[in-house]
Amino acid sequence: MKSDAFSRRGFLHTAGAGAMGAWLPRTPRVRDAEASLVGVSKWDLDTPALCVDLDKLEQNLATMKAKLAGTGVATRPHAKTHKCPAIAKLQLAAGAVGVCTAKVSEAEALFANGVDKILMTTSNVTANKIRRAMTIRKTNRNFIQAVDYEPNARELNDAAKEAGVVADVVIDVAVGTRSGVPAGAQALALAKLVDKLPNLKLRGIISYDGGAQHIKGFSTRLERTLQNFEPSVQTHDMFKRAGLSTEIFSGGGTGTYNIMTKVPGFTDLQVGSYIFMDAQYLEIGGESGDVYTDFVPSLTVMTTVLNTYFPGRLTTDAGAKALTLNKPDAIVIGEKGFVYNAGSDEFGSIRYETAAKTYKVGDRLELIVPHCDPAVNEYDVIHGTRKDRVEVVWPISARGHSQ
């Protein structure tokens, strides 16, 4: 088929908009109705709506600060969780030494919105992304980049030179087989190279054990986390003996925040989920029980009941595009007998035998999300509420920034 809609006229319009559209947002993303949402009850929002209870968010920030007091370990929270400059600023105000990003496009969005202390935990391995990172570095002295390959270190050095900067770099030391340079001799050799390259400045080590965060049961998690991290600790010692910078020794997460404090020389935690919590973290268990109660669930999705015709079932408007397919299932607050299935793209399906009330079409339900990071990534804004009223609507500026 020769498509009519690829007509020259239509095509030129598209191209034309691109040419002139430097920062003209082509696709309006946020309704202006939002401004008028302040003061509205979260139970009256159009749904699905992502909400954070500000009292609980602040409680989680305060809890983390209190728990780390006197340990000598700081936080460098991972912004991939919230992708929201406003929340990054709250974390910095609560004493964080900086924030992390997973992607260069996240770093761009945060920096463009007034957050400058950024450590990007993934290496940029292509020329264009390295250029994007160095563009940030040119105007942001507090931007730190990760490296895990020698050729990549040389490319970063060349790009830093071209940008006229000395770029701050940390060595990403692998725990497991996902990312990073293997611990030990290879990591040390890479650090020595970075230390020598004139346009790079070695700042230390990042080393993240993704698998450790959700190990169920505190004692098992404690044991395995420290065991898995031992090669990184040894690498850290090798750096020290070689006179290389260990100013930063960063890693850990919400599941291991009170474990990593036991690691000698460890400087800061890349905690993410602690501000929000989710169904996944609730079930990992804490030091004193099967439910992880160190932090309180602050993040929820409001949804609306669409269908009540069928016995033992309800249909809602929050499916996989509102909650993701992560497990365990979303938790319906106040309805212990509800099993929530977000397997359909557009609809949630609830099965139940007992319910606290009789539901009718239009009723709202509040859900704890399965896994906070990818759920947040489905939304353009997060409604900050206090005593159930919207106090602020924050843009999730780095939403969808997976590059």
Next chain:
Amino acid sequence: MKSDAFSRRGFLHTAGAGAMGAWLPRTPRVRDAEASLVGVSKWDLDTPALCVDLDKLEQNLATMKAKLAGTGVATRPHAKTHKCPAIAKLQLAAGAVGVCTAKVSEAEALFANGVDKILMTTSNVTANKIRRAMTIRKTNRNFIQAVDYEPNARELNDAAKEAGVVADVVIDVAVGTRSGVPAGAQALALAKLVDKLPNLKLRGIISYDGGAQHIKGFSTRLERTLQNFEPSVQTHDMFKRAGLSTEIFSGGGTGTYNIMTKVPGFTDLQVGSYIFMDAQYLEIGGESGDVYTDFVPSLTVMTTVLNTYFPGRLTTDAGAKALTLNKPDAIVIGEKGFVYNAGSDEFGSIRYETAAKTYKVGDRLELIVPHCDPAVNEYDVIHGTRKDRVEVVWPISARGHSQ
């Protein structure tokens, strides 16, 4: 607004609409670098990058048109798949009688970008969403709304009256237990009510069997689809006998497009995935084999290899936020021995025993996504390529519009 939605005039029109309570752009989502991407090889794009091969997309549009020729059944493609006004326009140009949306916010985004023939397949059950829908209807005579409850029909009638319109409505007849009014007497009673309400105009029936689309094996799918749909057919006949409109009798999807044509009185197919295809649809099997080859995979995600240190493994930059957690796993084109795991939010993990080449950091891979609809929803733009070169960059205007 007409088809020049991307022109300066179109943009101002959109911005102007904001003042009336529709849209106000706040967060620039699309990098200005995009304009310069035209002509670039998809193998050089920053990744993860969502791409559609335009030759294959056009082939799928042409195939559907050819397969339906002479059947008397039209397409009314579901825009929840692509959320992209440009693709909706291609479908209309290829003969579609309209498009569907699942959410009112999708309908708003499409209409704001020049698509007017819209049937919204989900009922709006709250006052504010009904108001949003009627706001569309006030300026769009081609907007059709679904209803599945009597009280809701009365609310729609009141809102239509307030908006000064007679709103077009279809009855959503349930197949299964997810959405819609139960087939038979309840559906008939609702239709009679709609027919009587002065500010509603009954246009017919929609009836969608979500579960049928992915039944493996054509003969089983054929049998079960027609069996499941029988109550809807009987309801359609009841409408006819009662002198109610059956002008629209819409349903079906990509997995049943060549089955629903056998349903008497059936008018149009809500096909979505046929334009893109995905790993899920490939495995449902076609009339002549285990692989569903009626349409060709046109949609892919480009990803970059980040880590090659560990034997039998590769790490890429496309994880759950780039591909979703849908199963089956993403397919690496050209590497039959690769097992792709997108279970990590930010990283893809590949396990392999044999590979067509030795990969190094920075190499690109091209992936067929697990399930096209939610994967598209992770991106702001889709790169339309021809012979691997970017020809156009389309905004996914309704991305994240889950309300």
